[in-house]
Amino acid sequence: MKILAVLYPGERAEEEHPEVLATAENVLGLRPFLAERGHEIVGTSDTGEEADAQLADAEVLITTPFWPLYLDEKRMERARKLKLVITAGVGSDHIDMEAAGRRGIRVTEVTDSNxxxxxxxxxxxxxxxxxxxxxxxxxxxxxxxxxxxxxxxxxxxxxxxxxxxxxxxxxxxxxxxxxxxxxxxxxxxxxxxxxxxxxxxxxxxxxxxxxxxxxxxxxxxxxxxxxxxxxxxxxxxxxxxxxxxxxxxxxxxxxxxxxxxxxxxxxxxxxxxxxxxxxxxxxxxxxxxxxxxxxxTIHCSGMTIEAQRRIAAGVEEILRAHLEDQPLPSDYVLVDPASS
The missing domain is CATH 3.40.50.720 (NAD(P)-binding Rossmann-like Domain)
Incomplete structure (x- = not known):
């Protein structure tokens, strides 16, 4: 399974700033968790053509309100395999909820994380x-x-x-x-x-x-x-x-x-x-x-180190449930077509 994470840019963040989890390089610290289970995570800070190309065969999209990928119906049409969207933070107005519901895509966010x-x-x-x-x-x-x-x-x-x-x-x-x-x-x-x-x-x-x-x-x-x-x-x-x-x-x-x-x-x-x-x-x-x-300031209010840790933990919890075909944590779910 391919997971696409659209996050902040952070050159050499993995080496120099490992505590800053929400970068395209550090991908919320999820690489070991996903690699153990045989899944691929691709991190990018691009919100244009590169993101669209990566999204084409991704099953899961991780995005954030602080560096948003605006996910409208046109983008969803090209993302044929997309099943789950996770907002790494609070606030998902960059996602067309109605279009996601029509297309059977579940939408979640890490409630209360920041x-x-x-x-x-x-x-x-x-x-x-x-x-x-x-x-x-x-x-x-x-x-x-x-x-x-x-x-x-x-x-x-x-x-x-x-x-x-x-x-x-x-x-x-x-x-x-x-x-x-x-x-x-x-x-x-x-x-x-x-x-x-x-x-x-x-x-x-x-x-x-x-x-x-x-x-x-x-x-x-x-x-x-x-x-x-x-x-x-x-x-x-x-x-x-x-x-x-x-x-x-x-x-x-x-x-x-x-x-x-x-x-x-x-x-x-x-x-x-x-x-x-x-x-x-x-x-x-x-x-x-x-x-x-x-x-x-730039949009950084909810990106303290402590908030990033809470966000990363919540994203991992959502991913774990999705990978194990278990119900998603109900307090994180914004759109669940299967329950409607």
Whole structure:
């Protein structure tokens, strides 16, 4: 059996950085496990013609939201042997789920594998914006020392209102980590938490429009789906409090690209941070790279060493079940045509 893994590039990673598992060279540390069972794994960081050529005779595809292979129906048509897709991470919007179901392809992801890592990234980027970290860092690199210039846009997080859009695993862990900052937390989600859960997390439910109008900081923690694409468009961005901040480690397409640039250039928003872009990897001329008042990173929030270990373990568990013709772990399954 052939398994194709489309992962980060990492030259000489197998020799020099064996702990960085999610590279095309290290293929999540799966080679010994698969070789013992007589199976081949091919790693590539190409998401174009080479990936298509390798996918043509692969039974299993391993992909990732951090370096995605966009798997649409056209690609599935050429992948005649494909039976299983594994997202090495959380978030599978780069896969056409309906097309996979029609073609009898099972789709899985390693649920909860990197939620701690992303929640910590959320808090870090909230603080980077509110405390105006990036200009202070840039002064340090440039050899400058203008405290007034940095401090005029630096604030305490304590006492601010933080709005969480989405309160799933990542949103909930973000809330728990923010409790210690003595902030007021509002949340909006399709499904309300119980009163006991709200008390534990320190959050209060609000309608989305109210959350947007009242929040000093908004953190997006919801999946990309039909109802959330461009959810923060020009109108909603303009409805945010003047001088507020927006953090998005969810999906880049939840925010309108050009409208965000305009909101930052006008000064309506005090800053934007996150690590998700559209498309990914972001091209060199993506406007978010050069817009003012940003604290963007590449899509790395869920790729800590600990998260990669959890992801690798989950992928191996899914593969083991598939190879032994056993039921896949139910909490990892997104599409299972056999059960529908």
């Amino acid at each position: 939620v701690v890592s992303v929640a910590e990234h959320n808090v870090m980027q909230i603080l980077a914006l509110v405390r105006n970290l990036i200009p202070g860092y840039q002064q340090a690199v440039a050899g400058r020392w203008d405290v007034a210039e940095v401090s005029r846009d630096a604030h305490d997080l304590e006492g601010k209102t933080v709005g969480l859009v989405g309160l799933g695993a990542i949103g909930a862990r973000t809330a728990l980590r923010l409790k210690g900052f003595d902030v007021r937390m509002l949340y909006y989600a399709n499904h309300r938490r119980s009163p006991a859960e709200e008390t534990t997390l320190g959050v209060k439910y609000a309608r989305l429009d109210d959350l947007v109008a009242e929040s000093d900081v908004i953190c997006l923690a919801l999946p990309l789906m039909a109802g959330s694409k461009a959810l923060f468009d020009r109108e909603r961005l303009n409805a945010m409090k003047p001088g507020s901040w927006l953090v998005n480690t969810a999906r880049g397409a939840i925010v309108d690209t050009d409208a965000l640039v305009a909101a930052l250039e006008s000064g309506h928003l005090a800053g934007y941070a996150g690590d998700t872009w559209y498309p990914e990897p972001a091209p060199a001329d993506h406007p978010w790279r050069t817009m003012p008042r940003h604290a963007m």
